[in-house]
Amino acid sequence: MTLIEKARQGQLTEVMKQVADSEGLEVEVIRAGLAAGTIVIPANKHHRQLRPRGIGAGLSTKINANIGISEDYCSIETELKKLGVAVKNGADAVMDLSTGEQIKETRREIIKNSTVAVGTVPIYQATVEILQSGRAIVDMTRDDLFNTIIEQAEDGVDFVTVHCGLLRAGLEHLKKEGRVSGLVSRGGSFLAGWMGYNQRENPLYQHYDYLLEIAREYELTLSLGDGLRPGCLADATDRGQIHELLVLGELVERARAAGVQTMVEGPGHLPFNQITTNISLAKELCKGAPFYVLGPLVSDITPGYDHITAAIGGTLAATAGADFLCYVTPAEHLGLPTVEDVKEGVIAAKIAAHAADLATGNQRAIDRDRAMARARKNLDWEQQFNLAIDPEKARRFRREHNPRERDVCTMCGQYCALKIAEAVTDDD
């Protein structure tokens, strides 16, 4: 039996209890959400070090950090450093998006060292191996693709992005309407190339039942990818994107019927005023499945600062119902992130997740901010550092910006409002 099936039968498993504890909720809430499909717990049977976390309705907003080697940078050691920095700073999951040499070794090391769920996009490996074997992407067979998924599931991958909803009809919509940026999903572009050349439907859609069988076997969570996601604001919420969402809604229901956990992925690049509509539509069409967004980025012109642009979009998305935010780093659109970029990206995403949790009434989040406000009022610097999202940076900034040890800071010095106001508001 899969986790969903156990939940439906009313079983309260160890995994459900761990997730309930980590959220400060009753285990029944977790069980009911799993049974309904509004909560997922990505947890492959073979991922031994995992401390499972839940993603979905009623839970705190979770964040994911993408790591992984590329052709130009392939040091497993560096990727493990990124993993460490990501988890230390609050990532709830990582995705290994490796495309270079040593894909398998990198993945296995990441899974072995990760206490958080690990996701992948299996078509990357399938594509790299096809090219390594001297064949073209368009020659990929069903078995090339599904055997890679099985291999990765066997390794302990907890969730996989699979672009099952990208159909020829969706590509037709895209061509008819026209786009500024075309396709920007890597997995989507591989599949679209394959489909166009072979004049056949997407194998991940055609053999979806086989995919569900594999997922059942390993308790692999499917993250239904959005191959037609917009790559710029001008392309947002177009017919291609929404067509794919219709298909994803169907696939969510088929997965639930098969007892397989499913999330749905969303944009991408969206103007701020289209975010709430996109999230509401996705939640409605996909029957409340946990929604996983990349950003969304609310402008295209911010290379070097896309972590900020994504945090803006992510806060509104999570407030409007998105459950899982994929980070964006300052290196987005420019190159593979460094360890430092990973840290910046994770913290920006964490701020978005936390701000949304405050907005939607998560009591733990509210209590933490209230404790910080008290520490600030009391000019208790140690406590402020302890409660800060990044104690190290806060400590370093205070040290570097203040020439003398004092209870106030250099911004106002003796003109500190908090000190002056004490006299006004406290004594009568």
Add this chain to the structure above:
Amino acid sequence: MTLIEKARQGQLTEVMKQVADSEGLEVEVIRAGLAAGTIVIPANKHHRQLRPRGIGAGLSTKINANIGISEDYCSIETELKKLGVAVKNGADAVMDLSTGEQIKETRREIIKNSTVAVGTVPIYQATVEILQSGRAIVDMTRDDLFNTIIEQAEDGVDFVTVHCGLLRAGLEHLKKEGRVSGLVSRGGSFLAGWMGYNQRENPLYQHYDYLLEIAREYELTLSLGDGLRPGCLADATDRGQIHELLVLGELVERARAAGVQTMVEGPGHLPFNQITTNISLAKELCKGAPFYVLGPLVSDITPGYDHITAAIGGTLAATAGADFLCYVTPAEHLGLPTVEDVKEGVIAAKIAAHAADLATGNQRAIDRDRAMARARKNLDWEQQFNLAIDPEKARRFRREHNPRERDVCTMCGQYCALKIAEAVTDDD
């Protein structure tokens, strides 16, 4: 005649034309907004180098950078560097919030060197001078305060923050309801201390007509400060804050009747879900006066990253109707910002302003993002740098993150979706 009076008489002045040009709008739009009080153009007659900009309904969102010396850091040269960095990166105004020695010299140098509007909080200087003369803040006289305002107006200050709406009744609300952080406005805390000790009403309220006379004389724009603004999320939207807003609404109408340009200032710290309500309420109670917000910060726990937290709140605020965003730097709550902090703060605020302009349909903003999307699609890196919010950083990141010169980037290398998708979406 003041600018408002000229606008009401149907005159189209040079200043109105310059603002219309800079916005790409008809000058009649500017004139009508000035006449109605929904647009202000802070432009002191004595500020010669000023290139005037408009703030208000229908215009692009503007941003302000706070600079100025403190007791611990008092190098005019450094402050002029901050001014340069702020303007270069897109600040539409700066406020000189100096409190240390050399207040006057600093202000005069900033005004002399600034092409953007310069604002101040005159009570800071009045307070510093009282203390320097060996008296206590509570001994300040009406003339101490107003003579400082006149001196600053004479120097060419374009707008002043004056906490005229902080009344004893507002302080009573605050005391009765209780607060976690109390008063966090410096100007507000000085005034509250004075009012409590002297058992008298706020002199800026009592002598508001005198203030209007001074403002008329110099075409000085009043920025009605929010002395009771919340200093943490827990204190947001409380009775003290809203009471002050009621008073500010009255004062806006009195200023308009006197032909004086007025903005209204707002929070501060606000949970993301309270931002739209706050902006709508302020716009309604203050008869559509341009609204100037500090942040707002959507969490209290992000010292070192408050520029991001403010950009999140600022985007929603400006989308909901705020017209003018005061930046927040990474040093907020920790110390006086360095030149580098000023740059980070300005860019984060600029991202928020731009994202809001995209969301509210500003065509110039939309066109710039579309041009960036095209450049990205074409892998035209030079054009991407030129259109980027910070060309230098984008260029440096690409150089540092990419070992070889290629058309793609290290994130995907040969697996670049844009390159692969070309074949799919372009050729048939």
